[in-house]
Amino acid sequence: MSNILITGAAGFIGFHLSKNLMKDYSLTLIDDFHNSNHAAIKRAELLQKVKKVNIQTPFIEKLDEKPEVIVHFAAETGIADSLTQPGKYFSTNVHGTFNVLEQCRKNNVKFLIYASSSSVYSKGQEITSEESNTDSPLSFYGTSKKMSEVMIENYCKQFGLVAIGLRFFTVYGSWTRPDMAGYKFMSAIHQNKPIYLYNNGEVYRDFTHVSDIIGAIKLLIPIIKHLKEGVHQIYNIGMGQPTSVKEYATLIAQNLGKEAIIKYKQLPSNELSITHSDTSKLFNFINYKPKCMLKDGIKEMTDWFKTNRYD
Structure with a gap:
């Protein structure tokens, strides 16, 4: 071992x-x-x-x-x-x-x-x-x-x-960092507070x-x-499939049984507007294929949040 x-x-x-x-x-x-x-x-x-x-x-x-x-x-x-x-x-x-x-x-x-x-x-x-x-x-x-x-x-x-x-x-996913968007969104939505998205929600993440x-x-x-x-x-x-942060936030709200209060801010100069991974190299090496679809992953994360949130 x-x-x-x-x-x-x-x-x-x-x-x-x-x-x-x-x-x-x-x-x-x-x-x-x-x-x-x-x-x-x-x-x-x-x-x-x-x-x-x-x-x-x-x-x-x-x-x-x-x-x-x-x-x-x-x-x-x-x-x-x-x-x-x-x-x-x-x-x-x-x-x-x-x-x-x-x-x-x-x-x-x-x-x-x-x-x-x-x-x-x-x-x-x-x-x-x-x-x-x-x-x-x-x-x-x-x-x-x-x-x-x-x-x-x-x-x-x-x-x-x-x-x-x-x-x-x-x-x-579950046990995410409190400074990450996923946790910030869950916490704000749970408390009926606004969440802030960049670029009118037209920011995409993998x-x-x-x-x-x-x-x-x-x-x-x-x-x-x-x-x-x-x-x-x-x-x-990566998943190999970019999703808008707005859709990500909306799915989180739906899983929490709430409606997201969304406000918009300008995209900072040190943030990318899109991330999209090509994972073919890893696939060729170890036959890597991500299995967890976004809707299932968000359900896992929000179910955890309901009983384990930090705040």
């Missing part, structure tokens, strides 16, 4: 992955809880075995067992805060990732799976493959993720690390249910150990 270390284990995706891998793997779960938000604390309580560890320190030496694979999800997330707090994003996403890489190098950990983001893509691309332009991300969040990809590429070439990067497209993300990662974990030394592969993980 492989020993897998998951950083950011109390985060949204880290929580779901940890819960799904527990039966099949020996897991070491760490999170630094630096945001101390209620969501992370609740998730950690459910997992019961998350250790508080700062990834900016030599953390592997503190563990009882050296991991064979590291799944690196610890990060500052979201676009808006990266505009006002770029230093925090650099510290966690860039320097934190650098320290994870150094821990891999110094402790001879050969396999790394890590979270990137669709935010690395530049503006003006209707559909994005892994070869699409990532030279000019619109936000510092996207920039920090791109910088991490470049560092990891170098460590693979220089030190023989084997890495798989995953560019997530608008993940949603909404991807968290179960499809986890399904792909579960297929990748056993495969990574058979890749050649120094290999670095990057894959999109």
Whole structure:
């Protein structure tokens, strides 16, 4: 049984992955809880075995067992805060990732799976493959993720690390982060408060249910150990079907038995008007096909919200 270390284990995706891998793997779960938000604390309580560890320190030496694979999800997330707090994003996403890489190098950990983001893509691309332009991300969040990809590429070439990067497209589902649109919409609609949409609702996102993300990662974990030394592969993980944010909000309201009060705002310059993933590369590698349709995913998320909301 492989020993897998998951950083950011109390985060949204880290929580779901940890819960799904527990039966099949020996897991070491760490999170630094630096945001101390209620969501992370609740998730950690459910997992019961998350250790508080700062990834900016030599953390592997503190563990009882050296991991064979590291799944690196610890990060500052979201676009808006990266505009006002770029230093925090650099510290966690860039320097934190650098320290994870150094821990891999110094402790001879050969396999790394890590979270990137669709935010690395530049503006003006209707559909994005892994070869699409990532030279000019619109936000510092996207920039920090791109910088991490470049560092990891170098460590693979220089030190023989084997890495798989995953560019997530608008993940949603139960235990979502409270700062994400899905939770904000559910909370506002539940309280009969207005929700704010950009560009008259004509913003499109490739909404991807968290179960499809986890399904792909579960297929990748056993495969990574058979890749050649120094290999670095990057894959999109998305539904492959953009949906308007207005439709997303409307479906949420319907599942909550409410009517959304919608107001409109101008689209910020650091936001893309559309995200649309080309996942053919991942399909060709592991036969990846997302299974959760939007209506089913929203029902799962809103059913969870009715009994588990944070506020």
